[in-house]
Amino acid sequence: MPVNTDFQIFISNMTVDDIENVVQIEADAYGQHHWSKSSFYDEMNNNLARYYCAKTQNNKLVAYAGIWNIIDEAHITTIAVKPEFMRKHIGEALIVKILEDCYNNKIKYLTLEVRESNVPAIELYKKYGFSSLGTRKGYYQDNNENALIMWTENIFYEKFKTRFEQNRENLKKFIEIK
Ligand SMILES: CC(C)(COP(=O)(O)OP(=O)(O)OC[C@H]1O[C@@H](n2cnc3c(N)ncnc32)[C@H](O)[C@@H]1OP(=O)(O)O)[C@@H](O)C(=O)NCCC(=O)NCCS
Structure with a gap:
């Protein structure tokens, strides 16, 4: 099928370079309480962690995301897109990448916390x-805000997988993921 997209995005494993x-985007996304450089350095040496970056064709880092894999579960620890690149399907492209890796690694469930606002x-x-399956008060x-605790069902269930494959197919209209 010919590809007719706005732009290409290159997803790679995050490295110390x-x-x-990443920390600049992190500061924009999460403000005062963002992760420090040293937190990310630690994550690069965490065997349970996997971090990804999304870069444009001219190698500009515009988004990143990370997970911890614990047995058959993955916890999404962070995901953020540079403000001027939001709403261009890059966050979605990272979720697709995470899910593809989870399928490849036989991870069944994904979870995360998110501010309820x-x-x-x-x-x-x-x-x-x-x-959303619960709240952490x-x-x-x-700001004392509550977190929603969100979970997937088993991602190998037909319904989940079909939705994922449809979304991934639809994404190709907007963005070419390399
Ligand atoms: C959340 C975030 C990663 C989304 O990334 P993005 O690249 O802008 O989002 P996408 O363009 O991939 O959008 C994918 C879907 O997300 C939803 N979405 C994204 N932005 C939205 C908005 N402003 N309002 C409503 N829905 C939105 C929509 O369902 C959208 O699908 P659609 O285009 O079919 O409507 C981005 O807003 C961000 O970095 N926020 C700051 C950091 C953050 O809050 N991270 C999450 C912590 S738990």
């Missing part, structure tokens, strides 16, 4: 089949 740029993120997760210490 990416951390400087974070509509963009909640809508993104819902689009990919996450639902006052989880975010900066």
Whole structure:
């Protein structure tokens, strides 16, 4: 099928060379309480962690995401897109990458916490089949906001997989993932 997309995005494993740029996006995305460089350095040496970067054709780092794999579960620890690159399907491309890796590694369930006011993120997760199964009261210490705890069902279930494959196919209209 011919590809007719707005642009290409290159997804790769995060390395220490990416951390400087990642932390800048992190600060925009999460404000005062963002992860420090040293947190990301630690994550690069965490055997349970996998981190990905999304870069444009001219090698500009515009988004990243990470997970911890624990037995058959993956916990999405972070995902953020540079503000001027939001709503261009890059967050979605990272979720697709994470899910592909989870399928390859026989991970069955994904989970995450999200601020209950974070509509963009909640809508993104819902689009990919996450639902809210509980709340952690006052989880975010900066403003005492509650966290929604979102989970997928078993991602190998037909319904989940079909939704994933349809979303991934549809994404090709907007963005070419390398
Ligand atoms: C959440 C975030 C990663 C989404 O990334 P993005 O690249 O802008 O989103 P995409 O363009 O891939 O959008 C995919 C879907 O997410 C949802 N979405 C994204 N932004 C949205 C918005 N502003 N309002 C409502 N829904 C939104 C939609 O369902 C969208 O699908 P659609 O285009 O078919 O409507 C981005 O807003 C971000 O970096 N936020 C700051 C960091 C953050 O809050 N991370 C999550 C912490 S839990």
